[in-house]
Amino acid sequence: xxxxxxxxxxxxxxxxxxxxxxxxxxxxxxxxxxxxxxxxxxxxxxxxxxxxxxxxxxxxxxxxxxxxxxxxxxxxxxxxxxxxxxxxxxxxxxxxxxxxxxxxxxxxxxxxxxxxxxxxxxxxxxxxxxxxxxxxxxxxxxxxxxxxxxxxxxxxxxxxxxxxxxxxxxxxxxxxxxxxxxxxxxxxxxxxxxxxxxxxxxxxxxxxxxxxxxxxxxxxxxxxxxxxxxxxxxxxxxxxxxxxxxxxxxxxxxxxxxxxxxxxxxxxxxxxxxxxxxxxxxxxxxxxxxxxxxxxxxxxxxxxxxxxxxxxxxxxxxxxxxxxxxxxxxxxxxxxxxxxxxxxxxxxxxxxxxxxxxxxxxxxx
Amino acid sequence: xxxxxxxxxxxxxxxxxxxxxxxxxxxxxxxxxxxxxxxxxxxxxxxxxxxxxxxxxxxxxxxxxxxxxxxxxxxxxxxxxxxxxxxxxxxxxxxxxxxxxxxxxxxxxxxxxxxxxxxxxxxxxxxxxxxxxxxxxxxxxxxxxxxxxxxxxxxxxxxxxxxxxxxxxxxxxxxxxxxxxxxxxxxxxxxxxxxxxxxxxxxxxxxxxxxxxxxxxxxxxxxxxxxxxxxxxxxxxxxxxxxxxxxxxxxxxxxxxxxxxxxxxxxxxxxxx
Numbered sequence: 001x002x003x004x005x006x007x008x009x010x011x012x013x014x015x016x017x018x019x020x021x022x023x024x025x026x027x028x029x030x031x032x033x034x035x036x037x038x039x040x041x042x043x044x045x046x047x048x049x050x051x052x053x054x055x056x057x058x059x060x061x062x063x064x065x066x067x068x069x070x071x072x073x074x075x076x077x078x079x080x081x082x083x084x085x086x087x088x089x090x091x092x093x094x095x096x097x098x099x100x101x102x103x104x105x106x107x108x109x110x111x112x113x114x115x116x117x118x119x120x121x122x123x124x125x126x127x128x129x130x131x132x133x134x135x136x137x138x139x140x141x142x143x144x145x146x147x148x149x150x151x152x153x154x155x156x157x158x159x160x161x162x163x164x165x166x167x168x169x170x171x172x173x174x175x176x177x178x179x180x181x182x183x184x185x186x187x188x189x190x191x192x193x194x195x196x197x198x199x200x201x202x203x204x205x206x207x208x209x210x211x212x213x214x215x216x217x218x219x220x221x222x223x224x225x226x227x228x229x230x231x232x233x234x235x236x237x238x239x240x241x242x243x244x245x246x247x248x249x250x251x252x253x254x255x256x257x258x259x260x261x262x263x264x265x266x267x268x269x270x271x272x273x274x275x276x277x278x279x280x281x282x283x284x285x286x287x288x289x290x291x292x293x294x295x296x297x298x299x300x301x302x303x304x305x306x307x308x309x310x311x312x313x314x315x316x317x318x319x320x321x322x323x324x325x326x327x328x329x330x331x332x333x334x335x336x337x338x339x340x341x342x343x344x345x346x347x348x349x350x351x352x353x354x355x356x357x358x359x360x361x362x363x364x365x
Numbered sequence: 366x367x368x369x370x371x372x373x374x375x376x377x378x379x380x381x382x383x384x385x386x387x388x389x390x391x392x393x394x395x396x397x398x399x400x401x402x403x404x405x406x407x408x409x410x411x412x413x414x415x416x417x418x419x420x421x422x423x424x425x426x427x428x429x430x431x432x433x434x435x436x437x438x439x440x441x442x443x444x445x446x447x448x449x450x451x452x453x454x455x456x457x458x459x460x461x462x463x464x465x466x467x468x469x470x471x472x473x474x475x476x477x478x479x480x481x482x483x484x485x486x487x488x489x490x491x492x493x494x495x496x497x498x499x500x501x502x503x504x505x506x507x508x509x510x511x512x513x514x515x516x517x518x519x520x521x522x523x524x525x526x527x528x529x530x531x532x533x534x535x536x537x538x539x540x541x542x543x544x545x546x547x548x549x550x551x552x553x554x555x556x557x558x559x560x561x562x563x564x565x566x567x568x569x570x571x572x573x574x575x576x577x578x579x580x581x582x583x584x585x586x587x588x589x590x591x592x593x594x595x596x597x598x599x600x601x602x603x604x605x606x607x608x609x610x611x612x613x614x615x616x617x618x619x620x621x622x623x624x625x626x627x628x629x630x631x632x633x634x635x636x637x638x
Contacts, residue, residue, distance in 0.1 A: 055535050075538045076546075088536035092554045101550075102540035149540070 005067075006031040006157060006189050007052065012061035014047050014213075021047040023213040024061070031156075034183050034190045036204035038197065040236070044213040045193045049159050052191065054078045066156070076105070081150035082159040085166075087142055089134045089149070096121070096130040099148045106153065120148040140171050147182070157189040164199060176203055197237060201225070209233050230363045231282050240284040241330050242362075247279045255361060257281050260326040265301040267356035275361070282362050287319065287331040289358040292342055293351050300353045306330055308348045320344060322352060396612055403605035410602070421606040431607065434591035438572055441503060441587060445510040446568035452511065453518025453563055458552065460519075461526040462534075476516045486513065487580035494581055501583025509581050510571040517570060518563035521626065525559035526552075558625040565622035569615045 007029035014022040022044040029035050037045040050056045051063060054075030062069050070078060081102065090098050099117040108116070121127040124144040129137060137145065143163065150158055160179075164172045180203045183190045194200050200207050201221040209216045209224065209232075216236075217229040228234040234242055245259030252274050254267045266283055275281050285302075297303060306322035309329075318339055320332045330352050342350070402410045406418035425431050456475050460468070478486070490509045494500040499508065533555070537547040553560070575589035582590055588611060595604055 053539055055539070074543075075535070076541050076543050080539070082536070082539050084532045084536055086530050086532050088530055088532035090533065090537075090551060090555075092557075101537070101542075105537075105541040105546055105550075153541070 004031045005029070006065065007191075008062075008064045009048075010062045010064070012051065012058045012063060014044070014051060014056060015059045021213055022051070022058075025215060027208065027215060027218055029157075029189060029191060030206075032187045032189055033205045034180070034192065034203055035206050035208065036192045036194060036200035037208045037210060038194055038200040039210035040195055042212075043210040045195075045208075045210050046161055048210070049082070049161055049191060049193045052157075053080045053082050053159050079153060079155045080157055080159055081153060081155050082161060083146050083150050083163045085162045087146040087163070087166075089142060089145055091134050093134075094130070095126065095132055095134065095137070095145050098134065098145055099152050101149060102153045116152055117148075120152045124148045139167050140175065143167065143175055144178075147179075151182075151186070151188070155188065157191065160190060160192045162194050164194075165196075172199075179203060209236065211236070226286070227360045228284060228362055234282075234284045234362055239288070239333075240286055241290065242282060242284050243328070244280065244282045247275045247277050247281050250275050250277060254356070255281065255283075257283060259328075261304050261324045261328055264304075264359065265356040266359035266361060267301075283359045284362055285354050285359050287333040290330065290332045290352050290354045292320065292332050292334070292339075293353065294342065296351050297353050301356045302359070303351055303353045304330065306350055306352050308344050308346055308350060310346065311344055322350065396608075399605045399608045400612075402602055403609045405602065408602070410605075421602045424601075425603050425606045425610075428603075431588070431591060434586050434588040437503060437506075437582075437585050438588040441506050441510065442568045442571040444507050445514055445571040446564045448507070448511050449514035449567040449571075450518045450522075450560060450563045452515040453520075453567075454522050454556070454560060456515070456519040457523035457526055460523055461529075475519055478513050478516050483513075483574075483576040487577040490577060491580040500581055501585070503582075503585045505581040505583070506578050506585065506587060509577045510574060513574070513577070514567035514570050518567050521563040521566065522556055522559045525556045525626075529555055562622040562626040565618040565625075569618040569622075572618070573611070573615055 005028045009025045009027050012022060012025045013020065025048065037048060039045045047056060051058050054070065054073060054077075058071055063071055065078070065080070090101065093101065096114075096117055099120060100113045103113045103116060118127060118130070121130055124147055126141055126144045126148065129141060129145075134142065134145070146163065164175050167175060176199060179190070179192075183203075192200070192204065204221060206218060207221055207224055208218050211232050217224055217233050219229075224233065225237065225239065228237060228240060231242065234240040243257070243259045243261070243264055245257040245264065247255060248258050248263065249256045254265065255275060256263055256265050264283060296305075304324055306324050308320065309323050310321040312319045312321070314333070317333050317335050320334070320339065322330045322332065324330065332352060398410070401414070403421055404417055404419070406415035406420065460472060460475075465471075487509070490505075490512075491500060494505050494508065499505050533551060534547055537551045538544070542550060573589065574587075575593065578587045579590045579593065586594070588607065592604055592607055595601055595607075
């Protein structure tokens with residue numbers, strides 16, 4: 001184990017009756033990082049967080065915090081405060097008493113309690129609401145109370161379970177920067193569970209993508225976005241075009257795949273496990289790495305004839321939806337300037353092409 | 366006002382109001398009559414009324430047996446209220462917190478006693494308590510009343526617990542509170558309005574209950590049993606005086622409970638240390 005590891009999951013499995021929520025999980029959380037665990041509902045991300053918080057015990061395996069196994073340490077003896085999806089603020093206590101709660105449970109004296117609570121209320125810019133009831137606060141203010149309540153014990157790690165899901169879009173973006181700044185300033189390790197790609201990718205240093213209790217990929221947002229490791233990740237992120245075919249030729253640095261829409265080539269990069277000839281292979285290319293032209297480009301490897309089926313305005317860019325003769329959908333994302341010269345009427349015939357270096361092979365599972 | 370709603374005919378509106386007035390009149394007229402006659406000088410309830418008089422209250426107040434009955438009733442009511450509320454809280458929290466095999470049966474049994482006809486309940490209690498040598502004492506009435514009151518307390522507290530955010534309790538654990546500390550600092554404060562509501566309702570139920578008390582009380586008669594004694598001997602306006610008094614106490618308890626239970630989050634100022 002590395003010195004900067006704060007938490008490690010070693011072969012952790014969680015079963016509920018006959019249902020396996022988390023299947024043999026091995027990964028580490030580094031000290032001071034902002035880690036997002038992302039996946040659709042039921043993928044095991046919340047169960048993972050709850051095991052870390054001590055609200056569920058692993059069925060198998062070991063969870064270590066700062067090197068010590070914590071499997072059977074009850075949650076009230078761990079310093080792993082959590083910000084809940086519902087926030088779970090105590091409605092019968094006012095803002096100040098909510099923030100003081102964890103200190104009171106630890107037997108901190110009244111004066112000290114008050115001082116530390118006020119310090120965090122001030123830091124979260126809600127000191128003026130200290131004597132209000134929870135019911136009198138807005139959504140954003142409650143969010144700040146929940147953060148202050150968890151951070152007042154100055155833990156090494158903070159767990160967040162979709163804390164922004166109840167906020168409207170504008171407030172969500174504002175709270176994202178509050179969270180990111182807070183994490184950077186305090187150096188506290190944040191573990192942030194979410195189903196939202198934009199939340200995970202905009203805040204996290206590293207992202208864990210889960211599906212059906214399995215970790216599909218761990219990496220920085222750039223790594224995952226640029227090179228999704230599995231078909232699930234590519235599908236889930238929705239920014240890659242995905243092709244499946246049979247391997248015609250393969251070497252450690254180049255692969256050629258026969259797809260219904262013609263041969264597609266992949267070059268460069270190091271392939272984790274080069275496929276064998278005749279295998280089924282799936283390759284992806286980001287929609288920002290694909291190009292459009294009116295006439296068939298010469299000397300290009302990956303060229304697919306397509307028809308325009310739609311266009312969508314996405315702020316600074318636009319996405320062009322295209323379809324091959326075999327019915328495969330391809331998306332191309334470009335700036336408005338780059339698209340300006342192209343005829344994009346529905347049914348217009350064009351050619352999509354991209355460099356073999358921009359293709360990636362993904363695992364099918 | 367709702368009467369300004371567009372699609373509402375005035376006739377329907379007024380007849381609905383009249384219906385409510387009549388319904389309440391139907392319920393409260395006998396009690397009102399009892400109140401009026403309790404202050405009437407005539408020996409028999411008849412119209413026209415005689416003159417205003419407190420003589421029946423004086424007669425009641427000077428009867429040591431009435432005082433004894435009232436004392437029994439109050440002490441029993443208080444003990445029954447506290448014990449039933451404690452038992453009801455335990456049962457309601459068990460239902461809220463745990464899932465176990467046979468939980469439906471547990472719930473059905475816990476809520477069953479008030480549905481048993483009181484005569485049968487009273488007879489069964491008498492048979493059982495006399496066998497274990499506990500009949501004819503104040504404790505007999507307490508035991509019998511707790512059996513019928515605890516389910517009310519459980520139902521009231523269970524309703525309040527069902528309104529609690531399920532994350533509240535684990536959130537307290539997560540912030541360093543042990544299970545006992547969470548019970549004291551989160552569960553009890555959250556359910557406090559329901560706990561007091563249950564206390565007052567169960568006290569009121571015990572206070573008014575007649576049939577079972579009649580079977581098991583022996584010489585330790587409660588006030589309702591005493592009233593029946595009056596009725597059997599003679600028709601006396603003293604009954605009206607006692608009735609009015611009992612009604613005021615019961616209503617006070619029920620209204621207190623209602624105020625506590627209808628507050629959305631309860632009295633927050635009272636929750637401070």
